[in-house]
């Protein structure tokens with residue numbers, strides 16, 4: 094296994110208290126190797142997004158330890174967590190969350206203006222195949238193109254890790270495949286670790302490692318010895 098980017102130990106998350114408490118994570122021990130594509134599969138409500146949000150520094154666990162390389166996320170102050178997110182992590186969600194009044198380039202520049210070591214916004218848009226659309230507004234772009242702008246925004250900071258929560262959830266499968274292609278290229282070209290939650294189980298075929306999640310816990314981790322390219326995957 095490559096050097097782990099993340100390690101969690103006894104990670105728990107409880108939402109609420111008393112009778113209404115929801116145990117979203119029940120003691121998760123996990124290592125995520127650097128540079129891998131990791132896919133997280135599991136039923137709705139099993140805790141996948143909760144895990145993604147905690148290792149991505151958007152939320153905190155109730156108990157347990159989370160490390161990113163030699164840093165302990167679970168001990169960080171809010172300011173340190175913000176710095177961690179800003180400098181190391183990119184997010185791609187099911188809905189693209191673009192600013193409608195800004196062009197594709199300006200949406201990406203929102204990030205490049207504050208990141209520590211960003212690439213040029215135009216370069217990021219070229220990487221996702223949108224070189225010709227940099228001056229277009231979101232409403233002038235298709236769903237797949239908007240998602241690629243969101244990916245350009247996430248990768249422009251040259252993140253060590255790209256978190257993707259249902260990145261193809263709002264797309265037809267052909268457009269979804271082009272988005273997976275971009276994620277795979279980013280993993281190869283920038284060396285970013287990719288951690289992706291999906292309901293489309295067949296997408297796990299492009300992963301190095303597949304984590305099966307159920308009821309707030311890891312059921313199984315499978316190493317994928319025969320990775321498929323996104324173009325070979327059907328869902």
Ligand SMILES: Nc1ncnc2c1ncn2[C@@H]1O[C@H](COP(=O)(O)OP(=O)(O)OP(=O)(O)O)[C@@H](O)[C@H]1O
Nearest residue numbers: 108109115117135136137138139140141142143144
């Ligand atoms: N902010 C919150 N407050 C209370 N409960 C929450 C909150 N966020 C999530 N939960 C609950 O925690 C559990 C895990 O939710 P989570 O979103 O992590 O699951 P998931 O596996 O990502 O589900 P899905 O595949 O449907 O997105 C669920 O029971 C959910 O209702």
